[in-house]
Amino acid sequence: MAKQRQRLSDRKSKVTVSDVARLAQVSDSTVSRIMRNHGLIADATRTRVMEAVRALGYVPNRIAGSLASLDSRLVGVVIPSLSNIVFPEVLQGINAGLAGTNRQSVISVTDYDLDKEEVVVRNLLAWQPAAVLIAGSTHTDATRKMLDQSGIRIIEFMEIDHPPIDMAVGLSHVAAGAAAARHLIARGYRRFGYVGYGGTSDVRARMRYDGLRTTLAQAGLSLEAEVMSDGQTSVGKGKAQTADLCARARGIEVVVYSNDDMAVGGLFHCLAAGIRVPDELALFGFNGLDIGRELPQPLSTIRSNRFKIGQRAVEVFLESPIRPDAPGIIDTGFEIFQGATA
Amino acid sequence: MAKQRQRLSDRKSKVTVSDVARLAQVSDSTVSRIMRNHGLIADATRTRVMEAVRALGYVPNRIAGSLASLDSRLVGVVIPSLSNIVFPEVLQGINAGLAGTNRQSVISVTDYDLDKEEVVVRNLLAWQPAAVLIAGSTHTDATRKMLDQSGIRIIEFMEIDHPPIDMAVGLSHVAAGAAAARHLIARGYRRFGYVGYGGTSDVRARMRYDGLRTTLAQAGLSLEAEVMSDGQTSVGKGKAQTADLCARARGIEVVVYSNDDMAVGGLFHCLAAGIRVPDELALFGFNGLDIGRELPQPLSTIRSNRFKIGQRAVEVFLESPIRPDAPGIIDTGFEIFQGATA
DNA sequence: CCTTGCAATGACAACGCTATCATTGCACTG
DNA sequence: CAGTGCAATGATAGCGTTGTCATTGCAAGG
Numbered sequence: 085m086a087k088q089r090q091r092l093s094d095r096k097s098k099v100t101v102s103d104v105a106r107l108a109q110v111s112d113s114t115v116s117r118i119m120r121n122h123g124l125i126a127d128a129t130r131t132r133v134m135e136a137v138r139a140l141g142y143v144p145n146r147i148a149g150s151l152a153s154l155d156s157r158l159v160g161v162v163i164p165s166l167s168n169i170v171f172p173e174v175l176q177g178i179n180a181g182l183a184g185t186n187r188q189s190v191i192s193v194t195d196y197d198l199d200k201e202e203v204v205v206r207n208l209l210a211w212q213p214a215a216v217l218i219a220g221s222t223h224t225d226a227t228r229k230m231l232d233q234s235g236i237r238i239i240e241f242m243e244i245d246h247p248p249i250d251m252a253v254g255l256s257h258v259a260a261g262a263a264a265a266r267h268l269i270a271r272g273y274r275r276f277g278y279v280g281y282g283g284t285s286d287v288r289a290r291m292r293y294d295g296l297r298t299t300l301a302q303a304g305l306s307l308e309a310e311v312m313s314d315g316q317t318s319v320g321k322g323k324a325q326t327a328d329l330c331a332r333a334r335g336i337e338v339v340v341y342s343n344d345d346m347a348v349g350g351l352f353h354c355l356a357a358g359i360r361v362p363d364e365l366a367l368f369g370f371n372g373l374d375i376g377r378e379l380p381q382p383l384s385t386i387r388s389n390r391f392k393i394g395q396r397a398v399e400v401f402l403e404s405p406i407r408p409d410a411p412g413i414i415d416t417g418f419e420i421f422q423g424a425t426a
Numbered sequence: 427m428a429k430q431r432q433r434l435s436d437r438k439s440k441v442t443v444s445d446v447a448r449l450a451q452v453s454d455s456t457v458s459r460i461m462r463n464h465g466l467i468a469d470a471t472r473t474r475v476m477e478a479v480r481a482l483g484y485v486p487n488r489i490a491g492s493l494a495s496l497d498s499r500l501v502g503v504v505i506p507s508l509s510n511i512v513f514p515e516v517l518q519g520i521n522a523g524l525a526g527t528n529r530q531s532v533i534s535v536t537d538y539d540l541d542k543e544e545v546v547v548r549n550l551l552a553w554q555p556a557a558v559l560i561a562g563s564t565h566t567d568a569t570r571k572m573l574d575q576s577g578i579r580i581i582e583f584m585e586i587d588h589p590p591i592d593m594a595v596g597l598s599h600v601a602a603g604a605a606a607a608r609h610l611i612a613r614g615y616r617r618f619g620y621v622g623y624g625g626t627s628d629v630r631a632r633m634r635y636d637g638l639r640t641t642l643a644q645a646g647l648s649l650e651a652e653v654m655s656d657g658q659t660s661v662g663k664g665k666a667q668t669a670d671l672c673a674r675a676r677g678i679e680v681v682v683y684s685n686d687d688m689a690v691g692g693l694f695h696c697l698a699a700g701i702r703v704p705d706e707l708a709l710f711g712f713n714g715l716d717i718g719r720e721l722p723q724p725l726s727t728i729r730s731n732r733f734k735i736g737q738r739a740v741e742v743f744l745e746s747p748i749r750p751d752a753p754g755i756i757d758t759g760f761e762i763f764q765g766a767t768a
Numbered sequence: 769c770c771t772t773g774c775a776a777t778g779a780c781a782a783c784g785c786t787a788t789c790a791t792t793g794c795a796c797t798g
Numbered sequence: 799c800a801g802t803g804c805a806a807t808g809a810t811a812g813c814g815t816t817g818t819c820a821t822t823g824c825a826a827g828g
Contacts, residue, residue: 489783
């Protein structure tokens with residue numbers, strides 16, 4: 085005779101398939117099939133079972149289901165930040181792509197910390213996701229190895245400047261920085277300043293910066309003044325750092341910003357300080373945020389398409405859930421927005 | 427002799443506890459204990475097992491673990507939107523509260539749609555979360571029933587104007603609307619306009635609106651002009667609707683906005699149209715977003731503390747993971763920010 | 769009336785881990 | 799040196815589903 089130990093003394097009185105099956109006078113299998121809409125079921129049976137489901141308030145346990153079917157229906161998403169609006173925008177694209185699918189996203193935030201990213205990825209993989217969508221291509225070796233060995237689809241989004249583990253969806257930030265330089269040079273600017281944030285932690289901002297500098301150098305130009313700060317982007321920092329730059333440097337014609345938040349702050353400084361934009365000082369951002377377009381003078385910037393990046397990343401997975409032999413890259417591009425500040 | 431069917435022909439060659447145990451010459455139990463840091467383990471054994479873990483690249487399967495321990499370590503989070511920056515801010519607070527815990531958040535978005543919320547909640551509960559943090563107190567009956575019957579902690583955040591299922595953490599939006607009215611009346615304004623979004627879908631914006639109107643009415647005043655729009659908040663809408671309102675209404679002294687996004691748009695309109703703020707037209711927002719503070723004139727508004735709301739919501743759960751007998755309310759308050767636009 | 773074929777349902781072993789109880793071995797104690 | 803206590807480890811039955819195979823019952827066909 086079996087021991088029948090009480091596994092957990094305070095067992096939650098959870099309703100299980102068996103409870104439903106008993107009430108509806110069918111087997112567990114039938115209930116399971118009905119809940120999953122899978123296989124042939126007589127109408128009468130379906131009705132009877134659904135009544136039992138409602139009567140008992142049965143909610144299938146996806147944890148057990150995932151274990152049994154070896155399919156969690158989860159898509160892991162790793163982003164560096166929630167306070168930088170671009171990532172919620174990507175998440176919207178991801179959710180849009182996932183809508184109508186039976187898959188669900190699980191989001192983790194790394195705070196731009198690669199060690200934290202490693203922890204976060206390990207925890208994510210423990211949930212046996214069908215794919216991982218992760219921002220950027222810069223990871224610790226251990227992270228990269230885990231992602232690679234998982235065998236599932238790994239979509240690295242936002243940037244395509246580095247060789248991906250599996251697939252990269254985004255834009256070239258080096259190219260974007262270079263394009264900004266060429267555009268501004270073509271518009272006659274020669275004396276450049278730079279205002280940025282994130283120091284070394286925001287790799288993509290850094291790549292744009294590098295692209296900008298390199299292209300300026302090729303034209304015999306340079307950044308005559310820069311003000312960088314640590315931590316998160318903010319309009320406030322953009323404002324303060326622009327004030328700082330104006331105080332320090334003479335004769336700067338145009339300031340390039342790491343992104344639109346900072347640039348908006350720059351414009352606010354100019355408005356408050358009575359600096360005429362773009363005549364006295366021109367401003368150029370990056371991202372093409374909505375707010376930039378609504379400013380009294382539309383912000384000159386480069387538009388990236390975050391929503392599309394998220395959506396496209398999901399599509400890649402949905403179109404081929406199995407990792408292909410060779411890595412690939414999808415360039416979602418970018419677009420210079422003329423605006424009125426540069 | 428057992429049948430030993432091959433469950434899944436294409437079995438992923440996953441590494442399991444047993445593989446690790448075999449390599450390290452210990453039992454499954456010991457590996458499990460080591461992975462969970464639970465129970466007494468000899469140093470030598472721990473080292474040997476961890477080596478095996480590394481050698482095999484073992485990642486514990488939390489789905490199996492959750493099923494066995496009947497604890498998913500998940501906290502479900504339901505929010506209406508990602509594009510309204512306030513919700514990512516709450517998420518940050520939630521993540522902050524969860525940091526250092528072994529719990530993980532799972533986020534679902536409803537797009538301000540109560541039917542979608544019902545689906546989303548059902549899917550969330552299927553993952554057997556230890557708690558659900560959900561924005562707002564307005565749900566379908568079915569949603570409310572599911573949440574209630576789950577027996578787990580249900581923290582409704584953002585608003586405390588309705589009786590909660592279990593616990594509500596946030597502020598009274600009716601009171602905030604009323605406070606705005608009193609503040610502006612005290613500052614001498616008599617002729618009010620309103621610019622809002624979300625129609626009926628953003629219940630909290632609606633409550634602020636109601637609080638405002640009621641209090642104005644008590645003072646014998648009313649909203650002389652209003653412009654409402656559907657869908658998501660945006661600076662652009664605030665700008666356009668303010669232009670609209672200015673074109674339509676004469677003699678309005680102050681415009682109250684459903685929130686800061688819209689108000690910032692309003693200020694941009696005034697800047698572009700040469701309307702002097704607050705002399706010709708005063709503006710008053712809601713939320714206390716960072717950007718409002720950095721404007722050339724700081725936006726007059728009411729600060730709510732989204733980060734704190736998220737953090738507090740998590741704390742409630744962590745402090746008592748079991749649902750108490752009686753519902754409760756935690757008022758995180760709000761604060762009028764004088765600013766320079768009203 | 770006996771096959772065939774198929775729609776409908778049932779039985780039961782996985783899935784990978786952990787809670788529980790059982791066992792081992794060794795340092796002390798008296 | 800038997801007895802005691804405890805640190806360390808092992809064995810195993812679930813956890814609630816689902817995939818697979820088996821079975822049932824009934825209509826159609828000869």
